[in-house]
Amino acid sequence: MNNENIVEINNLKKGFDKGRIKALNGIDLQIRKGEFVSIIGPSGSGKSTLLNMIGALDTADEGLIRVDGNDLSQKNDLSDFRSKKIGFIFQLHNLIPNLNVLENVTIPMYGNGYNSKQMSARAMKLLKYVKLQDKATRKPTELSGGERQRVAIARALANKPSIVLADEPTGSLDSKNGQMILKRLKELHEKENVTLIMVTHDMNVASMADRTIKVLDGKIQT
Amino acid sequence: MSFIKLMAKNPFRNRARLALSVIGIAIGIATIVALGMVTDGLKLSVEEQLKTGGADFVVVKNTTSESSSGSEAINEKRVDEISKMNGVKQAAGISTSGMTVNGDRLNLAGVNSKDLNMLGAKITQGKAFSADDKNELILGKLASDRLKKKVGDTVTLNGNKYTITGIFETGNVNLDSIGALPLKKLQKMDEEDGKVYMIYVKINSGQDLKTVSKSVEKAYPGELTSLASLEDYQKADNSLNMIETATMAISLLAIIVGGIGIINTMIMSVFERTREIGVLKSVGWKSRRILGMILGESIVLTLIAGMVGIILGFIGIEVIMNFSEIPIPLTFTPVLALKALGIAILVGIIGGLYPAIRASRLAPTEALRYE
Ligand SMILES: Nc1ncnc2c1ncn2[C@@H]1O[C@H](COP(=O)(O)OP(=O)(O)OP(=O)(O)O)[C@@H](O)[C@H]1O
Numbered sequence: 001m002n003n004e005n006i007v008e009i010n011n012l013k014k015g016f017d018k019g020r021i022k023a024l025n026g027i028d029l030q031i032r033k034g035e036f037v038s039i040i041g042p043s044g045s046g047k048s049t050l051l052n053m054i055g056a057l058d059t060a061d062e063g064l065i066r067v068d069g070n071d072l073s074q075k076n077d078l079s080d081f082r083s084k085k086i087g088f089i090f091q092l093h094n095l096i097p098n099l100n101v102l103e104n105v106t107i108p109m110y111g112n113g114y115n116s117k118q119m120s121a122r123a124m125k126l127l128k129y130v131k132l133q134d135k136a137t138r139k140p141t142e143l144s145g146g147e148r149q150r151v152a153i154a155r156a157l158a159n160k161p162s163i164v165l166a167d168e169p170t171g172s173l174d175s176k177n178g179q180m181i182l183k184r185l186k187e188l189h190e191k192e193n194v195t196l197i198m199v200t201h202d203m204n205v206a207s208m209a210d211r212t213i214k215v216l217d218g219k220i221q222t
Numbered sequence: 223m224s225f226i227k228l229m230a231k232n233p234f235r236n237r238a239r240l241a242l243s244v245i246g247i248a249i250g251i252a253t254i255v256a257l258g259m260v261t262d263g264l265k266l267s268v269e270e271q272l273k274t275g276g277a278d279f280v281v282v283k284n285t286t287s288e289s290s291s292g293s294e295a296i297n298e299k300r301v302d303e304i305s306k307m308n309g310v311k312q313a314a315g316i317s318t319s320g321m322t323v324n325g326d327r328l329n330l331a332g333v334n335s336k337d338l339n340m341l342g343a344k345i346t347q348g349k350a351f352s353a354d355d356k357n358e359l360i361l362g363k364l365a366s367d368r369l370k371k372k373v374g375d376t377v378t379l380n381g382n383k384y385t386i387t388g389i390f391e392t393g394n395v396n397l398d399s400i401g402a403l404p405l406k407k408l409q410k411m412d413e414e415d416g417k418v419y420m421i422y423v424k425i426n427s428g429q430d431l432k433t434v435s436k437s438v439e440k441a442y443p444g445e446l447t448s449l450a451s452l453e454d455y456q457k458a459d460n461s462l463n464m465i466e467t468a469t470m471a472i473s474l475l476a477i478i479v480g481g482i483g484i485i486n487t488m489i490m491s492v493f494e495r496t497r498e499i500g501v502l503k504s505v506g507w508k509s510r511r512i513l514g515m516i517l518g519e520s521i522v523l524t525l526i527a528g529m530v531g532i533i534l535g536f537i538g539i540e541v542i543m544n545f546s547e548i549p550i551p552l553t554f555t556p557v558l559a560l561k562a563l564g565i566a567i568l569v570g571i572i573g574g575l576y577p578a579i580r581a582s583r584l585a586p587t588e589a590l591r592y593e
């Protein structure tokens with residue numbers, strides 16, 4: 001089970017600005033199911049671009065990318081794939097300001113056949129998991145940075161994704177709050193057997209993963 | 223929380239902007255409602271007038287036909303002829319005129335005393351005039367209020383004193399604002415002996431209104447027209463049609479101006495929420511759902527504006543008419559309210575469509591990079 005590849009990438013290329021910027025310049029990468037992988041590299045090396053490709057937020061110019069059995073270059077509407085397979089955590093929490101914490105967590109569940117009650121119940125369970133059940137009715141602005149990021153984790157888990165993608169999840173936090181978020185993510189990976197791919201600048205953070213991948217100029221360093 | 227509720231919450235994020243765009247559209251809707259109340263009121267008044275009292279239909283000069291002399295007067299001989307026609311029970315010649323009384327305008331109807339029943343007027347004070355050769359007059363309730371005249375008072379018409387013998391009420395604003403006097407007297411005053419302007423016709427029971435009214439028309443081809451319904455009336459008198467056309471034009475203008483306002487508001491709203499829309503895409507929302515959300519927000523906004531506009535229009539026109547000299551009957555119908563809301567929704571759809579399409583087509587990565 002554990003040696004099955006959930007992510008399979010061959011010679012993946014992606015350019016911006018009509019090809020003047022080569023963000024990804026031939027990436028080859030395999031990630032096993034249940035693995036915790038960190039991606040590290042200097043600014044502008046293509047880490048976020050790679051993560052966005054895996055999460056089907058963007059499409060490749062060239063090469064093959066297969067995630068959890070789906071050939072992403074062949075698909076037209078990727079929203080179903082994103083909804084069911086992927087949980088995203090960004091550097092900035094990106095919570096919706098006029099919704100309370102609980103409602104923010106329910107956002108990914110719309111259109112997946114839940115009624116309001118089921119959505120709230122599931123969101124509450126996830127908030128318990130990130131230990132924020134007593135802040136469920138607060139607005140995001142009333143929360144600390146670390147708490148907001150924990151809400152973002154709960155939201156990422158809303159549809160039971162098989163892969164969680166985190167783009168510098170601790171990037172905007174102090175070290176204490178950052179440690180707490182990392183502990184949550186590590187626990188999630190260990191207990192739920194979720195595949196976790198995390199982009200970071202920080203060598204110490206990266207070292208928590210099973211494996212660290214270095215990206216430089218749109219290529220993986222070996 | 224349901225999707226609809228989620229969507230309905232969004233326009234309330236920026237309350238100042240919400241208020242501004244609501245007011246912008248509400249003014250347009252208010253105009254539509256106010257004008258609608260006037261047209262509906264006029265129509266209803268015409269219908270009432272057609273139905274009031276003993277008359278089943280009204281005969282007037284056909285002024286649209288080529289053979290007509292262009293004059294609106296009818297030879298009084300026709301009254302007698304029509305009264306003898308098949309199915310006709312009674313025919314009354316009526317003359318109309320406008321006079322100035324103490325600086326106030328008063329519309330007058332000349333009618334023979336035996337035909338007073340045709341006006342459908344109920345005498346509520348005093349009595350009707352009984353002779354056709356005396357200087358006597360009856361006043362509608364509204365006219366008597368306006369002129370501050372009561373039974374027994376006199377008014378001077380064309381230099382002659384007339385005694386008010388009674389006050390009548392019909393329930394129709396137009397009719398209650400006039401005065402009635404013997405036909406002969408009015409004809410003399412206007413130097414129009416032997417001429418009438420309308421013939422009120424009552425049919426025998428069991429007769430078909432359409433058949434009788436058409437047969438009168440056929441007896442005087444090109445000369446007379448029967449007005450038996452609102453449609454007949456609108457064909458003979460263009461003023462209602464003109465008001466309706468003006469209402470349509472203003473409605474169209476309101477839709478266009480309101481639509482542009484909504485496009486602007488919704489584009490701003492989408493622009494400010496670019497990043498958020500990126501997040502919605504990243505969690506797997508379909509483009510269709512985002513389109514539906516923005517379009518729905520736009521409709522929520524215009525629906526609020528529609529409701530505000532209906533209230534504003536209603537109060538506004540009532541206040542204006544309160545100060546107006548000319549009594550215009552106002553009617554507020556549920557159909558008018560629904561029409562106003564329908565227009566509001568239409569503005570919401572037209573104005574929201576482009577911003578919604580733009581939002582739904584945002585590339586998720588671009589949207590997420592947006593600062
Ligand atoms: N949408 C875009 N349009 C134009 N250029 C882009 C776009 N996205 C990324 N790039 C460029 O592609 C390159 C890789 O960007 P990427 O965001 O993947 O880097 P990164 O490794 O995540 O950097 P950082 O550590 O600063 O987040 C950069 O040169 C960036 O400017």
Ligand SMILES: [Mg+2]
Nearest residue numbers: 047048049167
């Ligand atoms: Mg990045």
